[in-house]
Each structure stands twice: as structure tokens, then as C-alpha cells.
Amino acid sequence: MAFIQDIFSIFNKRNIPFIESFQESEGVYTFRFEKSDDVTWKAGQHGLFTITHQKIKGHTRPFTIASAPEEDVIQITMKISDDPSEFKKAMLSLKKGDTIKMAGPVGSFYLKEDSPTMLIAGGIGITPFRSIIQQIEVEGNNNKQIQLIYLDSSKSFVFQDELDQFAKETSVKVTYIHERDHLNKELDKCICSYSNDGHFFVAGPKSMVETTTTYLQKQKVPKRHIKKDVMFGY
Ligand SMILES: Cc1cc2nc3c(=O)[nH]c(=O)nc-3n(C[C@H](O)[C@H](O)[C@H](O)COP(=O)(O)OP(=O)(O)OC[C@H]3O[C@@H](n4cnc5c(N)ncnc54)[C@H](O)[C@@H]3O)c2cc1C
Missing domain, CATH: 2.40.30.10 (Translation factors)
Known part of the structure; x- marks a missing residue:
């Protein structure tokens, strides 16, 4: 559809x-x-x-x-x-x-369910999540259980001030990391606490999206709970 x-x-x-x-x-x-x-x-x-x-x-x-x-x-x-x-x-x-x-x-890279959701950005993959979190802020729906993990090895986190502000004004939790190993640890925590209910949105360069979705699937996250936004060209 x-x-x-x-x-x-x-x-x-x-x-x-x-x-x-x-x-x-x-x-x-x-x-x-x-x-x-x-x-x-x-x-x-x-x-x-x-x-x-x-x-x-x-x-x-x-x-x-x-x-x-x-x-x-x-x-x-x-x-x-x-x-x-x-x-x-x-x-x-x-x-x-x-x-x-x-x-x-x-595209279909947008929130549909109210279930707990983890947004995972690699570098410039933060762009859809700026829009999604800004929309949550505008709607004033502060009960959504949403966590953003923003991975950038160069530590130059685009939109950091805005994201910190959104985190203060909404229920969205924002975590910045610069090492790939830390991402897997954060994913493990969420898989554990969300149980079978969690949805995972992954955006960024192809290699980052592929390694992250492969990891999620190895941890038995159902394919239908994972959405990908691959930014070709990087
Ligand atoms: C859904 C979607 C959303 C995007 N959102 C953003 C965004 O918010 N910000 C952002 O910076 N970029 C985004 N991109 C990437 C953007 O479209 C460009 O591909 C990227 O900026 C590189 O463009 P360029 O003009 O610098 O390089 P280009 O001249 O386009 O090429 C760079 C390299 O990528 C290869 N390449 C280009 N397109 C493709 C393709 N479709 N498949 C495989 N290889 C390809 C080329 O062969 C070349 O080697 C998005 C891509 C997609 C698909």
C-alpha cells in the first residue's frame, strides 16, 4: 500500500x-x-x-x-x-x-505504532530522527517510550543542542556514542527491556545499517520490527 x-x-x-x-x-x-x-x-x-x-x-x-x-x-x-x-x-x-x-x-520510515521504539542513527542518519523527535515535541505526546542512540565516530553530533532540548521537553531519551562496541551494548539493553514489543529504526550509511540490522536479527529481533533507511552515497 x-x-x-x-x-x-x-x-x-x-x-x-x-x-x-x-x-x-x-x-x-x-x-x-x-x-x-x-x-x-x-x-x-x-x-x-x-x-x-x-x-x-x-x-x-x-x-x-x-x-x-x-x-x-x-x-x-x-x-x-x-x-x-x-x-x-x-x-x-x-x-x-x-x-x-x-x-x-x-518512504515508510515513520512511526506507526505506540510500542517502545529505539531510533539508531549513524552520522548523517540523524536527519529523519530530527524530524520525528521534533514532531513528537510539537504534538506534546510525552508518554512515548522512545530512545535515540546517535553514533558518530568523529563525535561531531549534528543537531546536538536541539536534541538535548527535545530530550528535556519530551519523554525521548538521547544517548551519544562514538564507538561501535558501545552501540551493541545499548542495543542489548533495549532488546532486554523491550522484550518482544520493541521496534527498531536504523538510519545511516549502508555499512552501518547492515551491521546493525544483522546484529539485531542475531539477537532474535523479528525482521518486521526493524525499519531501515539506507543513505546511499557514503
Ligand atoms: C532515502 C535516502 C535519504 C537520504 N537522506 C540524506 C540526508 O538526509 N542527508 C545526506 O547527506 N544524504 C542523504 N542521502 C544520500 C544522498 O541522496 C546522496 O546519495 C549523498 O549525499 C551523496 O551524494 P553526492 O552528490 O555527494 O555523491 P554522488 O555523486 O551521488 O555519489 C557518491 C558515491 O555514491 C554512489 N551512489 C550514489 N547513489 C547511489 C545509489 N542509489 N546506490 C548505490 N550507490 C550510489 C556513487 O556511485 C558514488 O560512488 C539519502 C539517500 C537516500 C536513499
Whole structure:
């Protein structure tokens, strides 16, 4: 069903006017665009973004919408290296008033159940969880049993101030770790305390998502309780 919705959604294209961009941390940039009233998404979903203000090869990339639907902007946050792709060079050259195209939203990476949930981010995989936790804060539903584990080996945790604030204002528990071994220990604790009821959302680069889901399955977490958001290209 979600797949069929995605097919329709992908034809839903619109121009979104650029507002501003800024650097979040070393090599990570946020871009904000105007959100009209007819645009919405489920926190955690992504869009397909196309460069239109310049002619480039490879003009479309998927990006998670890092803002919550209740915020009045469309925000995407991405890694940009010292030697960026043409797409990312074009993003950095955006000026106020330029537009890019957004298709979607698409994907099923959003909370459906009220069961205890562990959100596991590897590096830039934090983007869907910023949206999800911001949405929980806006809805004022503070009874959800949600834990975010944010793994970043370089310890440059994007959105850290915001996440700490969300943790104060909601029931969401946030843990920052920089070593892979610590992640398995945190997963073990949750598997133990959630029993068979827990759901696990894993987002990040392919290798991180694969090793984490393999570990969860080895610990007998049912496949249907694991959702993955693989950010190709890293
Ligand atoms: C659902 C989804 C959500 C995403 N959200 C974010 C986000 O919030 N922030 C963020 O920074 N990035 C996100 N990404 C990754 C993003 O779409 C780009 O792939 C990434 O930023 C690299 O783009 P680039 O222009 O720097 O490099 P590119 O020029 O695209 O390529 C980098 C390398 O990745 C390979 N590659 C590219 N696409 C694919 C693919 N589909 N399958 C296999 N290999 C591939 C290329 O061959 C190349 O070796 C997301 C990806 C997906 C699928």
C-alpha cells in the first residue's frame, strides 16, 4: 500500500523557493526552503530534490526532510566534502529566490505504532530522527517510550543542542556514542527491556545499517520490527 502511495507521490512535483543555508558542523550543511500550505509529509519521510537553477549532470538526489511537517520550512541537511559533486556545488550556489524541485514525499520510515521504539542513527542518519523527535515535541505526546542512540565516530553530533532540548521537553531519551562496541551494548539493553514489543529504526550509511540490522536479527529481533533507511552515497 505504501509502495502504491509512493508511486503517486513521486509525480507530485513542486518548485520550492530557497530561503537560506548554513553550516551545522564540519562538512555538514543545512538548506531551508519555503513550505506552502499544501505540502506535508510524515516525519521521517524523504523527497527527491532536483536542481533547476543550473544545468548539471546528475541533477536529482533523495534527501530526508529533516524538519517536522508542523514547522513552516522544508529543511534538508547533508554532508558536503571538500570536493563536492556537481549537485552539491549547485546547492552551495543557491541564492535567495532561486528554486529547486521537490518530488514526494516518499518512504515508510515513520512511526506507526505506540510500542517502545529505539531510533539508531549513524552520522548523517540523524536527519529523519530530527524530524520525528521534533514532531513528537510539537504534538506534546510525552508518554512515548522512545530512545535515540546517535553514533558518530568523529563525535561531531549534528543537531546536538536541539536534541538535548527535545530530550528535556519530551519523554525521548538521547544517548551519544562514538564507538561501535558501545552501540551493541545499548542495543542489548533495549532488546532486554523491550522484550518482544520493541521496534527498531536504523538510519545511516549502508555499512552501518547492515551491521546493525544483522546484529539485531542475531539477537532474535523479528525482521518486521526493524525499519531501515539506507543513505546511499557514503
Ligand atoms: C532515502 C535516502 C535519504 C537520504 N537522506 C540524506 C540526508 O538526509 N542527508 C545526506 O547527506 N544524504 C542523504 N542521502 C544520500 C544522498 O541522496 C546522496 O546519495 C549523498 O549525499 C551523496 O551524494 P553526492 O552528490 O555527494 O555523491 P554522488 O555523486 O551521488 O555519489 C557518491 C558515491 O555514491 C554512489 N551512489 C550514489 N547513489 C547511489 C545509489 N542509489 N546506490 C548505490 N550507490 C550510489 C556513487 O556511485 C558514488 O560512488 C539519502 C539517500 C537516500 C536513499
